[in-house]
Amino acid sequence: MGKTITINLDETIEKRFKERARLKYGNRKGSLAKAMNEALEEWLKRDNNDTLKENLRLLESGIEMKKWKFNRDDLHER
Numbered sequence: 001m002g003k004t005i006t007i008n009l010d011e012t013i014e015k016r017f018k019e020r021a022r023l024k025y026g027n028r029k030g031s032l033a034k035a036m037n038e039a040l041e042e043w044l045k046r047d048n049n050d051t052l053k054e055n056l057r058l059l060e061s062g063i064e065m066k067k068w069k070f071n072r073d074d075l076h077e078r
Contacts, residue, residue, distance in 0.1 A: 002033070002037075017035065017036075017039070018032065020035065021034070021035030021036075
């Protein structure tokens with residue numbers, strides 16, 4: 001069983017979300033919770049991808065550590 005949380009949503013977002021959840025999962029008990037879990041999971045995946053992209057960007061641009069400067073090619077040189 002999951003946790004219960006209370007959130008405040010913009011009224012327009014709430015109406016749109018409930019309508020989409022109803023269309024996808026029907027009016028059954030738990031359908032809103034299913035839709036919310038799915039939405040949050042997707043947001044977390046996208047946020048993680050954004051973090052990974054930012055980390056790769058930093059590696060490709062080079063990292064300066066005092067007197068040493070590394071870039072991705074230097075780190076993976078064999």
